[in-house]
Amino acid sequence: MIIHQIKFPIYGIIIFLSIIIGMIYIYHSLKKNHYQDKNILLYFLMYVAFSIIIGKIYTMITSPEQNNIITAGLSSYGGLIGVILSAFIFEKILPLNNQLIKYSILSLPLVYSLSKIACFIVGCCNGIPYSRFGYVIYKEGLNIPQFPIQIVETIVFLGVFLICNIYREKKNIIFWTIISSASIKFLLDYLRYDHLEKMITNNQIFSIIIIIIVGVVFSFHNLKNHI
Amino acid sequence: MFCRNCGEKLEDGDRFCIKCGTPIVQQHEIGNIIQEENNSNNQLNQLNPTVVNNKVIDNNMSEEDKKNANMLCIISLILTYGSGIFPIFSVLENPDSNNIFSILCSMGPLIGLVLMIIARIKYPNSKFAKVVMWIYIINIIIMMIGLLLLIITCYAAIQSCSGMG
Incomplete structure (x- = not known):
């Protein structure tokens, strides 16, 4: 498939749509648990502010040349950290039995999966050279046959979301969602x-750090519960 | 005792429902005050319940609570707008200014937002906290529109697509 890159405004629209769909999923799940609209609204304020500002701070830390918060780029990983952080802080202010953290984390594979469609259309985050079934060529990019890693990421992470959503009432589902997402991301990066x-x-590197931190936190948590 | 909103079983002394976050203290206080007003005024039942609740809610906040809520809101606004001004000036004066200062300043609005949410949840009857919440809502909508415009007009700004996404 030969793709002429469409830079704008598709990218921005799809990224925004993916975030909105993630928020709709969280809203729908919390409403099913009889959450008050007022509390959900307050959480969404934190969700949006934290994902945008921490997404930019992450970029400023990893790319020192971008030193202005207003014009700094928005990193998807920074955004994910922002979402998780906002859920943990909100649960500290208003303990809701970890439901908020659970649904926020469950929404992340969905948001990531949908946002990769934008990367596929624009032609960024592309794959290794590859000339077999399903290859793509970005005429305005490298102009060589490449592995369609963005679409593979979309399908795989959508699968992770669906499976985790089916088992969402299981104990430790937060742990398994994070570990499976980080491990798959680690493996799929070999095709980038x-x-x-x-x-x-x-x-x-970031995936390994996540796996280690989450592994230690949950081991400690389970150990504490056993004692 | 059970939550009036979701039916979750509650423990004595809970301030909020652990499942849906409905404030429990407020319900008790409203109930007690309505009971008191019932005793003193038999015509209360004919009044619009919302008006009664509003009256109760206004009177429900102690002076100390009001002071605490106002203090949280003022600190929240100072952190948000105070810390937001410095990076703009520093960038205008020196575009190559170091980003540690910018990063620290950009944490201000986040801490401010958290303080506003604490004020809204701990003191749900505070009108000042409600006003500050709407200021934040408008700010965040403007921030989202600004970000969308930035993405549309400047492809280079999308860091996630230069090897980090």
Whole structure:
């Protein structure tokens, strides 16, 4: 498939739509649990502000040349950290039996999956050189046959979301959602073009850090519950 | 005792329902005050319940609570707008200014937002907290529109697509 890159405004629209769909999922799930609209609204204020500002702070930390918060780019990983942080802080202010954290984390594979459609259309975050079934060529990009990693990420993360959503009432589902998402992200990054230039990418380092932190936190939590 | 909103079983001393976050203290206080007013005025039943509730809610906040809520809201606004001004000036004066200062300043609005939410949840009857909440809602809508415009007009600004997404 040969793709002429469509830069704008598709990218922005799809990213925004994916965030809105994630918020609709959280709203729908919380409403089913009889949450008050007022509390959900307050949480969404934190959700949006934290994901945008921490997304920008993450970019400023990892790309020092971008030193202005207003014009700094929005990193998807920073946004994810912002969402998780906002859920944890909100639960500290108004303890809701970890339901808010659970649904926020369950929504992340969905948001990520949908946002990758934008990357596929625009032609960023592209795959390794590959010339078999399903390859794509970005005429205004590298102009070589490449692996359609963005679409693979969309399908795989949508699958992760659906499976985790089916088992959402299970104990430790938060743990399994994070561990499975981070592990899959780590593995799929081997199919990204960036990986050819680096032994290990920033995403992979970040995935390992997430797996270690979440593993330690949940082991400690389970140990505490047993005692 | 059960929550009036979702029916969850509640423990004695709970301030909020653990499932849906409905304030429990408020319900008790409203109930007690309505009972008191019932005793003193038999015509109360004919009044519009919303008006009664509003009256009760206004009288329900102690002076100390009002002071605490106002203090939280003022600190919240100072953090949000105070810290927001400095990076703009520093960038205008020196576009190459270091980003540690900018990062620290950009944490201000986040802490401010958290303080506003604490004020709204702990003191749900505070009118000042309600006004500040609407200021934040308008701000966030403007921020989202600004970000959308930034994404539309400046592709280079999307860091996630230069190897980080």
